[in-house]
Amino acid sequence: MYAYFFLSTIKKLQQVIAPSVFYFSFLYDMNIILVGYMGSGKTTLGKKLASRLGLTFVDTDKRIEQNEGMTIPEIFSRCGETHFRALEKKLVAELREEENLLVSTGGGMPCFNELMKDLNEIGTTIYLKRPAKELAERVFNSKKKRPLTDGKSKEELISFIEDTLKNREQFYGQAHIIADREIQNITSLEMMVKAYWREVKGD
Template identity: 35%
Template sequence: MNMRVFLWGFMGSGKTFLGKALANALQIPFYDLDAEIEAATGKTIATLFAEKGESCFRALETDTLHTFQYKPTFILACGGGTPCHADNASWMKQQGITVWLNPPVEVLVRRLLPEKQHRPLLAQVPDAQLETVIREKLAQRTLYYSQAHLIIQEEHIDIPAFKNQLLLMARSYTASNPHP
């Protein structure tokens, strides 16, 4: 059975960590959209933002995302803004199963504080304002994220249970969308 899973969520929500664990449990390929962009361009996401700006980065991100229409089975950790631009949320929903990882804001702050210098949208944010900025950005993105087929709000996710849930969803999705 083919399975295409797109993981959405804010920075620090666990998309890459969970994606790797799920891919391993399901024995299917895992990809990280940011890593795919970095490999294709030879530049870091932070460098692309600095050199080209967010709008050029988002166009490149969408182009890279659309290359996944040719892959039959995968788990893809999307960038935090991926579903919010260029009608990407709708496109991904047509291509496979979309999952919004939505842990509490306090968890995001705890995870992002030590690594915010590597996050272009947070690098200049003072530590004391990080929670406020995360809440504001989440408020802007919730409209898109909430369109996901599945929303998971837990900080710690039971991988075997989540695997089984995805398998059931994939069977249902494949039956209703035989030619994504």
């Protein structure tokens, strides 16, 4: 069952009494998984939300780099994208054995090897949805090296991201919660997650 939360629901959600961090991490025993395009804020928001809910933060790209002893650009350069996607699939299988995580996924992870289906089974998925122009601005100004976008001008980035999103939306859109940019702040995300968990648990 997919739950879609938009700005109009926030006032109602604000009436929800927020239990303690311990209560939620103990009672619900669930993972949260953030999906979305590069530059959508998965890492920044993920770390803050993990702290609020008492979850362990995991960045899938960082975990792969630690496992392989190479950076993501190095993996792409030496081994190719197909190998990198295989590493993502392997990591998702590993995450099935872990609990109480907040996972920030790589932008392409949900879109290959049917991994969006797997991610939905592992935890509560949240799609951080942002417009292409905003994503392009964030990626262009970022100091982080990104194999798929490095060397592109801002105009080229906008076109590239628009084209890529047309394909990826069908995967991102399968998330349990879709958070438009207007409600992408920690308080709103926390309330949405708690409300969704209550709905799933029937509380």
